[in-house]
Amino acid sequence: MEAVHTLINHYNYVITIFLMVGGLYIVIARGNMVKKLVGLSIFQTSVYLLFISPAKILGGTAPILDPAYSVYSNPLPHVLILTAIVVGVATIALGLALTVRINEAYGTIDEDEVLEKDPEP
Amino acid sequence: MTLLTMLAVVVIAILRQRSLFGVVILSGIYSFLIASVLIALDAVDVALTEASVGAGMSLVLLLSTLHLVKTSEIKPWRSNLLPLATAFVVGAAVVWATLSLPPFGSPDAPIHKHVGPRYLQKSIEETGVPNVVTSVLADYRSFDTLGETTVIFTAGIGVMLLLRGRRKRGAK
């Protein structure tokens, strides 16, 4: 009963960890490069949730100052995650450009087929 | 609560889906769900950025790549045991770490003690800007934003170096 109670209180952390593990599993276990990049982006967004969940104050509002409200959520993690989102899209763009070049060189984007055509020394 | 459960369902669907077009559309759905969860957590600037960049730009780039490569995944033939074990170990370690986090939404967690309240109090009198996220991003911590702009610049230069020019007619 204690474990179920803890689960409900920490439900968003449980889902965040599930997303993190799911994204990591997609990156490791699947060979298709586009799918690996999608898994990487899932991993990154789970880290955003992990950072922003502790910043919320129940009963507070968004950190835009207004005379009608007095309790605001912490703005500092929002700033860090804004930078992280933009760096994430830069990573995905470069990864997709590399995928297009690999496809032109080997004719396939699957990691196993590329390793067959060009085995490591 | 339902939004978080839908997120988990979408991730499982991305894992099982073998058509790349379906994977890309599901990742767009995933970005929109993350943006909705972020609004529920009072992070409005971050939600706007995630919706426009994740479900806008990232989706367009993935679809442009699918236009240039073939669009289905071969059947995975390697054993799944080692990746599953690695993922399980990582998950267990992170679960053990988050058990000691303060309860969700409490106003006297240590994160709200140091610099956050100072920025919230002093933002209007020092910078005249009510949106504290913008004033911290562009004034108090503007050096980090310079680094971020340089990262976007580098990504643009990198993609232009890789993809400028026509495809060589010899390759497919």
Added chain:
Amino acid sequence: MKFDLILRIGTKLILPFILLFALYVQFHGDYGPGGGFQAGVIAAAMVILMSLTFGINTAQRVAPRAMVERMVPLGVLIYAGTGVAGLLMGRNFLDYSVLGHGAHARELGIFLVEAGVLVTVAGTMCSLYYAFVERGR
């Protein structure tokens, strides 16, 4: 795309409003959610929508590739220039108090810095899209 009349007319009607919304998000980033990054991506979305509906040649008449590729370093130059202006006047790097008096100086500094970010992000997103499309021609 020649026979999709509703799509073409609808896109023609909505394109100026997308650009207006991008400028609104940029300039009202001080009073509500917004700022340079979101505005840059929405402005690039206007060019991408035009290219999807009318073809890449029409989109490149509105936003030529040479102009878009020159916008990428121009934004970083504006941003770093605001910082170096502080150095040249004898203060710290990115010190906004050299631009005016009190809180107005910092508002002007924030405005210039967000303008630099808008130019770089819009240019980069457009040139990323153009690079992917031209590879497949």
